[in-house]
Amino acid sequence: MTHLIRLAELMSRELFQNDAYMRACDAVVVESNPNEKWFSVDQTVFYPLGGGQPGDTGVAFYKNDAEFAIVDTRRARDTGEILHFVDEVAELPEAGTELHMEINWERRYLHMRVHSCLHLLSATVPGKITGAQVYAGRGRVDFDVRYPQEKHYIAESLNALIQKEARRISRVFTRAEIEASPSLMKNLSVPLPEGVDEIKLVHFENLDIQPCGGTHVANTMEIGEVKVDKIESKGKRNRRVSISLVDTAVEPNY
Ligand SMILES: [Zn+2]
Structure with a gap:
């Protein structure tokens, strides 16, 4: 429970920091890593594993309503970026793609x-x-x-x-x-x-x-x-x- 937020400015991109009740947001893909099966976005409602609390799971929608699952969320050790992981078969969205992202709220x-x-x-x-x-x-x-x-x-x-x-x-x-x-x-x-x-x-x-x-x-x-x-x-x-x-x-x- 002692995960620390060093910069207040991070909070503007990590929407759960200010409002834990936000279930969904629009986002633009910033980086995509096909080898490690993750992507990062400009802003997110997904909480990353930390302080004993599991990372969020959920769904991301493309503009055409096609969807794919987000199976885990973690924070990169080196950059501090929040990484959204997809499963083995899912295709990753490219940088610049606009998404609508929703967490598994019940969980x-x-x-x-x-x-x-x-x-x-x-x-x-x-x-x-x-x-x-x-x-x-x-x-x-x-x-x-x-x-x-x-x-x-x-x-x-x-x-x-x-x-x-x-x-x-x-x-x-x-x-x-x-x-x-x-x-x-x-x-x-x-x-x-x-x-x-x-x-x-x-x-x-x-x-x-x-x-x-x-x-x-x-x-x-x-x-x-x-x-x-x-x-x-x-x-x-x-x-x-x-x-x-x-x-x-x-x-x-x-
Ligand atoms: Zn706490």
Whole structure:
């Protein structure tokens, strides 16, 4: 959950950064790589794999309505570009091609609900986060803690936080701005990485604040009721807490 956005200007091209509820957009192909089966575009609603959240899947339409599937989205390690992957048989669109692109919204919304829930889970369990993974409808966080609370206690606390109807606030802060604010510094659950001047912080009102580039629901109520499925020991000081959504068929009231 600590994927970092270094430049605010990226946000104008990565439309999910400002509006996680955008399901589709028009785009123009910038680069196409037939060997690696990916293409990049001038702007996108597709979230790339990162911070424990899977990359989006979806569909792209040509102007003539012909369509092809996007099977994964990842960020290039070297350039930071978002790469949209097609399957083996699909033909790649050439640079300059105009497309209409739509994410698999059902899957993404489940990711948003689970991802947001993991923020609240990290506010519930004391202990440093050492890993997190989001799936469609379930997820888990690894904590550096020897004795976590009981399962039913975590579930109760988590559901109580969800019911607080806390709004999500996310925006890019500068390092100076954060360091000048004692309340921001105090509430940061993850330390500011060195060498980063700008960072996107995600804040569920009074509950949790941390650097995060993932996609989140607008209000904790959208997460709905959750269960704590298990707490496993993964090493001497590592406890893995797995949660799942009780109702996976909820549409956003947004
Ligand atoms: Zn997040």
